[in-house]
Amino acid sequence: MNRGLVRFTLIAAPAILAGAIVYARQAPPAAVVIPQPDAWVPLSADSVIVDSEGQSRYERIYRSSDGSTRYDGYSSAAMTEVVAVAIKNIPQVRYFTWQKERGWTSQPMDIPPGGWVPRPRLAQSVIVTGETIEGFAIVRQENDQLTILMAPALNMFKLYEEIRNCSPGIIACTTRVFNIRVGEQPAHLFDLPDGAQPVTAEQPGGIIRRRPR
Secondary structure (H helix, E strand, C coil): CCEEECCCCCCCHHHHHHEHHHHHHHHCCCCCCCCCCCCCCCEEEEEECCCCCCCCCEEEECCCCCCCEEEECCCCCCCCEEEEEEEEECCCCEEEEEEEEEECCCCCCCCCCCCCCCCEEEHHEEEEEEEEEECCCEEEECCCCCEEEEEEECCEEEEEEEEEECCCCCCCCCEEEEEECCCCCCHHHHCCCCCCCCCCCCCCCEEEEEECC
8 A cells, every 4th residue: 555644653642643754756847746736725624533443533633834733632522632742843843742641752853855845746646526525626546445535725635534444453544634724823833832841852753754775
């Protein structure tokens, strides 16, 4: 299964802390790509994630116009108690995570040499459906194991993902994004809170370059 976003499982960690964006080379110059904005579209949204046992997790998502992101994980659909946080701060090139039991951690990110910009999506890799989700036109990527619905107007932001025949232990068999709101987000959302003393790790996290083998 060839996936642009690869999730690495962390033991007993919520879904938002179990992932890193892995990037490789840009599309070839002659390739036909799906049109999307050149700059990051700032937004906020909610999502529900269902694991292989049918248990649901809930997230609130924030993205800044500089590409920084924040995912807050909640203990219930009411979204009142935050249990985990994952932040990719692009200007600081840092990946911050928080769990109630462990506190804050900080890792460097491996940003591409040309900066963190929206990644091109080859037209041949998706199907233009004519469908919309919350008013956003979507394209579909599908194979025998996976369905992904993405919004080109939101930099190919995933609005729905489903893994069929989901194996035991998979933390995100289906992911559905809703309550999408376009607009700039407060800068403080992408930084450590005042007084935080994170444990610092040298190993990159959050955004990692795929190295040649």
